[in-house]
Amino acid sequence: MVIKTEALTKKFGKITAVNELNLQVxxxxxxxxxxxxxxxxxxxxxxxxxxxxxxxxxxxxxxxDIVKEPGKVRKSIGIVFQQASVDDLLTGRENLALHNLLFExxxxxxxxxxxxxLSIVNLEKRADDFVNTYSGGMRRRLELARGIMHHPKILFxxxxxxxxxxxxxxxxWEYIKELAEKECMTVMLTTHYMEEAEQLCDRVAIIDxxxxxxxxSPDALRNSVAGDVVKIKQKIPDIEKIRRLGYVMKAEEKDGxxxxxxxxxxLHLQDLLSNTGPIDFVEVRRGSLSDVFLHYTGREIREGEAxxxxxxxxxxx
Amino acid sequence: xxxxxxIYAVWLREAKIYIREKERLISAMISPLLWIFGFGAxxxxxxxxxxxxxxxxxxxxxxxxxxxxxASLFYxxxxxxDRKLDFLKEVLVAPVSRxxxxxxxxxxxxxxxxxxxxxxxxxxFFLNVPFTPLIIIEAFLMLLLISIAMVSIGLVIGxxxxxxxxxSLVINFVMWPMFFFSGALFPVSNLSPWLAAVTKINPxxxxxxxxxxIILGINHYSLLLDTxxxxxxxxxxxxxxxxxxxxx
Numbered sequence: 001m002v003i004k005t006e007a008l009t010k011k012f013g014k015i016t017a018v019n020e021l022n023l024q025v026x027x028x029x030x031x032x033x034x035x036x037x038x039x040x041x042x043x044x045x046x047x048x049x050x051x052x053x054x055x056x057x058x059x060x061x062x063x064x065d066i067v068k069e070p071g072k073v074r075k076s077i078g079i080v081f082q083q084a085s086v087d088d089l090l091t092g093r094e095n096l097a098l099h100n101l102l103f104e105x106x107x108x109x110x111x112x113x114x115x116x117x118l119s120i121v122n123l124e125k126r127a128d129d130f131v132n133t134y135s136g137g138m139r140r141r142l143e144l145a146r147g148i149m150h151h152p153k154i155l156f157x158x159x160x161x162x163x164x165x166x167x168x169x170x171x172x173w174e175y176i177k178e179l180a181e182k183e184c185m186t187v188m189l190t191t192h193y194m195e196e197a198e199q200l201c202d203r204v205a206i207i208d209x210x211x212x213x214x215x216x217s218p219d220a221l222r223n224s225v226a227g228d229v230v231k232i233k234q235k236i237p238d239i240e241k242i243r244r245l246g247y248v249m250k251a252e253e254k255d256g257x258x259x260x261x262x263x264x265x266x267l268h269l270q271d272l273l274s275n276t277g278p279i280d281f282v283e284v285r286r287g288s289l290s291d292v293f294l295h296y297t298g299r300e301i302r303e304g305e306a307x308x309x310x311x312x313x314x315x316x317x
Numbered sequence: 318x319x320x321x322x323x324i325y326a327v328w329l330r331e332a333k334i335y336i337r338e339k340e341r342l343i344s345a346m347i348s349p350l351l352w353i354f355g356f357g358a359x360x361x362x363x364x365x366x367x368x369x370x371x372x373x374x375x376x377x378x379x380x381x382x383x384x385x386x387x388a389s390l391f392y393x394x395x396x397x398x399d400r401k402l403d404f405l406k407e408v409l410v411a412p413v414s415r416x417x418x419x420x421x422x423x424x425x426x427x428x429x430x431x432x433x434x435x436x437x438x439x440x441x442f443f444l445n446v447p448f449t450p451l452i453i454i455e456a457f458l459m460l461l462l463i464s465i466a467m468v469s470i471g472l473v474i475g476x477x478x479x480x481x482x483x484x485s486l487v488i489n490f491v492m493w494p495m496f497f498f499s500g501a502l503f504p505v506s507n508l509s510p511w512l513a514a515v516t517k518i519n520p521x522x523x524x525x526x527x528x529x530x531i532i533l534g535i536n537h538y539s540l541l542l543d544t545x546x547x548x549x550x551x552x553x554x555x556x557x558x559x560x561x562x563x564x565x
Contacts, residue, residue: 102413
């Protein structure tokens with residue numbers, strides 16, 4: 001167990017950002033915290049990184065107590081923050097060199113480490129340019145490079161691809177996966193992108209109002225709840241009859257359309273359609289984490305929600 | 318050893334940023350010029366001489382202190398920007414003690430101020446200020462001490478506030494009284510009782526007095542007393558500064 005929390009709680013006045021949260025993360029995992037803005041993801045990570053002190057409860061990172069041994073925790077972790085924290089007026093290489101000094105990288109390997117991480121994130125050619133000439137994706141890559149340079153046991157990533165274009169996002173995912181494998185690192189990341197959680201994470205915890213709503217692998221989550229959704233348009237639908245079918249998990253009418261959740265559409269579609277009678281229109285959608293999220297929280301996550309978030313910002317303090 | 322490297326890292330970042338932000342250097346050069354050549358020369362036409370020195374020369378040590386005072390105090394605002402832009406987080410999660418982070422920032426601010434001091438000394442040569450190598454060294458060390466105290470105050474205020482606007486407001490209430498009631502522009506002898514009392518509790522009075530003693534040879538208090546007061550004050554401010562950084 002590299003990360004463990006016991007009833008970890010953080011309150012800001014009357015607001016409970018993280019509510020008696022219990023969590024265990026295994027070594028070598030890529031663990032995702034998925035949740036809407038203000039769910040408490042950043043607050044949780046901030047506590048684990050010893051930036052924030054918990055109101056109550058306990059937590060251990062790499063076996064060290066986050067309140068009693070913050071120094072040892074800090075030596076075990078690397079962090080990429082939600083907002084850019086590289087210095088604009090320094091070059092990429094200078095940013096990394098400062099990090100080397102701050103994180104006590106042994107003098108003998110400093111130069112080599114810098115070159116090493118620069119090549120991992122493909123920034124060798126731009127290393128000696130000022131960061132204010134970098135694109136958003138390049139900055140993110142530089143931060144990733146910085147986060148792993150002191151060979152941390154655990155890497156925390158707070159919304160690693162927020163505001164990046166889809167192509168850059170996929171590149172960053174590749175880097176993260178590669179790193180986790182190569183360095184045998186545990187990665188804990190927060191995201192509100194379903195796709196990111198699906199593609200990247202071994203396990204995902206959906207977190208809402210400071211609590212873990214559900215926790216499992218993306219596949220298991222999808223199968224447990226959503227399955228696939230069959231959308232049907234019909235003059236007079238017989239919902240009751242459909243609901244009685246063994247493989248149908250849920251059937252609802254919305255805006256003149258019938259939404260039927262079934263475990264596996266490829267197996268049951270024919271049987272389903274024979275039971276509904278004549279239809280005007282049918283569409284099958286494979287289940288996704290979005291459905292899981294909707295199921296457990298009763299809400300949808302909107303793109304870009306985390307960006308202007310008032311509470312998220314407040315809670316980071 | 319590692320703490321020293323941490324201090325060095327924080328200082329190095331500050332120094333590099335300072336050199337690269339040319340606006341900071343240029344704007345900092347203008348106000349002392351205005352005081353010496355605008356205010357000093359202007360008032361100098363009506364005030365014949367003070368303590369045997371032309372007025373412009375009389376206020377020169379005070380302007381040096383003022384420059385250090387303003388530059389050092391205002392340096393605290395950068396900590397607010399750093400926090401707003403998340404630059405500081407990287408440093409705050411590093412395995413470096415907060416005392417070291419404070420020390421690095423403090424030395425960074427002092428470096429800013431001392432660059433301006435060197436610049437002012439060059440102007441001093443053209444004004445025929447009686448500099449000798451010993452005077453230059455003494456003046457430099459004294460101003461460094463003042464600078465460290467003032468940067469500490471700036472960092473204390475900066476680390477406790479969240480907005481740059483709030484910082485400007487608060488710092489004005491600290492900066493101007495410290496400057497006006499320090500005797501930088503007038504001798505502290507023969508003051509009305511209330512003004513004399515205010516200057517006595519103002520630590521800057523001792524800084525100005527020390528500088529005037531070092532450069533012009535006119536002291537109101539002894540240099541030993543001046544240095545002692547400033548050292549105690551500086552130690553206090555550094556202590557409060559480190560405490561403020563721990564809570565950050």
